[in-house]
Amino acid sequence: MTTDSKNRPIGVFDSGIGGLTVYKALREALPQEDFIYLGDTARLPYGTKSHETVAAYALQAAQLLLEHDIKLLVVACNTASAQALPELRRAFPDLPCLGVIEPGADAAVAASHSGRIAVLATEGTARSGAYVEAIQRRSSAVEVQVLACNLLVALVEEGWCDGAEAEVILRRYLHRLEEGFDTLVLGCTHFPILAPMLRKIVSPSISIIDSAVTAAQAVREYLQSFGQLAPSSQVGSCHFLVTDGPERFERVARLFLNEDIAGKITQVYLRQR
Ligand code: DGL
Numbered sequence: 001m002t003t004d005s006k007n008r009p010i011g012v013f014d015s016g017i018g019g020l021t022v023y024k025a026l027r028e029a030l031p032q033e034d035f036i037y038l039g040d041t042a043r044l045p046y047g048t049k050s051h052e053t054v055a056a057y058a059l060q061a062a063q064l065l066l067e068h069d070i071k072l073l074v075v076a077c078n079t080a081s082a083q084a085l086p087e088l089r090r091a092f093p094d095l096p097c098l099g100v101i102e103p104g105a106d107a108a109v110a111a112s113h114s115g116r117i118a119v120l121a122t123e124g125t126a127r128s129g130a131y132v133e134a135i136q137r138r139s140s141a142v143e144v145q146v147l148a149c150n151l152l153v154a155l156v157e158e159g160w161c162d163g164a165e166a167e168v169i170l171r172r173y174l175h176r177l178e179e180g181f182d183t184l185v186l187g188c189t190h191f192p193i194l195a196p197m198l199r200k201i202v203s204p205s206i207s208i209i210d211s212a213v214t215a216a217q218a219v220r221e222y223l224q225s226f227g228q229l230a231p232s233s234q235v236g237s238c239h240f241l242v243t244d245g246p247e248r249f250e251r252v253a254r255l256f257l258n259e260d261i262a263g264k265i266t267q268v269y270l271r272q273r
Contacts, residue, residue, distance in 0.1 A: 006228050009034040010219070011070035013061045016044035016242075017157060017249060018189030019076030020256035022100065023238070025216035026074065030223070032230045035238040036068045040270060042244035045153060046079040047122025047188070054124060058084035059091055060270045064241070066095060071228060074219055075099040078188050078211065079122050082130035096222065103218035104185050104211035105134035109142065111207040112183040116143045120173070121187035123148040131187055145181065149173045149188070156190040159255050166197050174201065185209045193256065240265045 010030070012023050016039045023037050038061050040046075046054050058080045062073055073095055075081045075088070081099030088097045108117050119131045126148040135144045151169055160166050184206055186192050192210045199208060223229045230236065238261075242249045246265040253261050 005071045006230055007034075007234075008069050008071040009036045011035075011062075011065035011068065011073045012037045012076050013058065013065060013073060013080065014039050014076040014189055015046035015057075015079065016041045017252045017256065018153065020253055021189050021192045021210075021212040022074065022076035022215055024257055025210075025212040026219060027236070027238070029216040029220045030229070031236055032232050032234040033236040034230070035236065036065060036070060036241065037238060038065055038241045038268070039243070039249060041242045041249055042270070045122070046077055047124045047150065047153065049079075049124060051083045051124075051128070054080055055084040055087040057270070058088055062088055062092055062095065062097070064268065064270060066092065070095070072219070072223065073097045074215065076189055076212075076215070079124040079128075082121075082125040082128040098215070098219055098222060100189075100211045100215040101130050101134050101187075103214035104187060104209055105131065105138060106218075107209045107211075107214040108135055108183050108185045109138045111209060112142065114180065114182040115139070115141055116181040117145075117183045117185065118177050118181040119144065119146040119185040119187040120149050120152070120191055121146055122153070123150055125187055131185065145178055146187070147173060147176055149191075152194060153188065153190050156193045156255070157252055159252075161193050161255075162197055166194060167201065170194065170197060170201055181206070183207045183209060186211055238264065241268045242266075243268060243270050 010033050081101045085099045126146040131146050132144045192212050246267050
């Protein structure tokens with residue numbers, strides 16, 4: 001990175017809408033930065049797709065964001081972070097790429113006293129073993145269980161996050177976890193929206209780790225350490241790129257951001273570039 005790159009935007013990539021939880025946390029941590037958010041809404045969900053497919057999609061997304069002159073790529077999607085970061089770093093060695101798994105693992109290990117951590121994720125993230133590997137790299141004695149909770153993504157996009165349906169479904173998933181964990185990682189972009197309901201259900205002694213917030217802190221620290229934060233006097237902006245359904249994106253984005261982003265969304269097409 002050169003000093004001039006300070007004012008370039010941060011690229012944020014997700015399979016669709018859920019990455020807005022990460023964007024929201026980023027904007028709170030870095031209000032002076034410009035962001036370009038790319039949601040691959042035409043091809044979501046990534047959570048049920050193969051490693052090869054997710055990696056190929058992520059490479060196309062990064063290439064498109066590079067055309068917007070980004071200074072850093074945040075892979076907001078847990079599934080893409082779990083499955084595509086090595087490929088991204090190999091393909092774009094000059095582009096810093098930060099995912100959400102490593103910061104989540106840091107926070108989980110720091111929070112756990114019992115050494116038993118549970119992670120809620122998509123099927124693809126669970127299958128990849130990325131959270132287990134990242135957590136045990138930090139502390140090999142920690143026991144990690146990862147539960148795929150595919151239904152929760154649809155539940156959040158439907159806006160059913162605080163009622164009886166959400167409670168029943170969450171309880172049913174949580175029953176599948178072995179008891180004894182003291183730290184619960186929300187290992188999917190959508191799950192921070194369910195945090196208030198989860199807080200009501202699980203024991204108050206359990207720490208809930210929001211991987212969106214921990215990722216935003218990691219991005220801030222990274223930019224700071226390289227002297228690449230935009231000047232704090234600036235007020236940042238965001239533009240949203242989606243590969244399908246800008247109207248749906250705008251509607252569901254309200255659930256995630258509590259704000260109207262009409263007029264800031266452009267439809268784009270991803271392909272092998
Ligand atoms: N963004 C995905 C993740 O965080 C969830 C949605 C999907 O499956 O595409 O894993």
